Amino acid sequence: MRLPPYSPNLQPIEGVFNQLKRNVRDIVYHDNRYMRKPVRLMAAATAMLTQEQISGQFVRISKNLTRLVLPPVVGVEQELEEEQEVEEEHHG
Numbered sequence: 001m002r003l004p005p006y007s008p009n010l011q012p013i014e015g016v017f018n019q020l021k022r023n024v025r026d027i028v029y030h031d032n033r034y035m036r037k038p039v040r041l042m043a044a045a046t047a048m049l050t051q052e053q054i055s056g057q058f059v060r061i062s063k064n065l066t067r068l069v070l071p072p073v074v075g076v077e078q079e080l081e082e083e084q085e086v087e088e089e090h091h092g
Contacts, residue, residue, distance in 0.1 A: 009064050012057035016049065023048045 008014040023045035027034055034041040063080070 010061055012054075012061050015057035015060060016054055019049060019053050020045050 024041060027041060027044055027048075034044065
């Protein structure tokens with residue numbers, strides 16, 4: 001299997017960066033004074049990241065890799081989606 005040189009869908013850090021960007025937007029939206037203190041802004045945004053968010057990126061990558069490597073099995077994809085929905089409802 002040949003992968004592109006860089007595949008964001010297979011990099012856990014990309015999902016973490018996306019969450020970090022959302023945190024920055026939320027912080028600045030609530031208090032734009034952080035714009036004058038970028039180091040504090042990044043520290044506050046990073047402090048908002050949870051272990052679940054970070055470990056969730058590795059789960060996402062694992063699922064993406066599984067889909068790339070293993071051939072689809074009838075019915076299994078539906079079960080995985082249902083499990084994910086239940087998980088999201090539980091943590092949501």
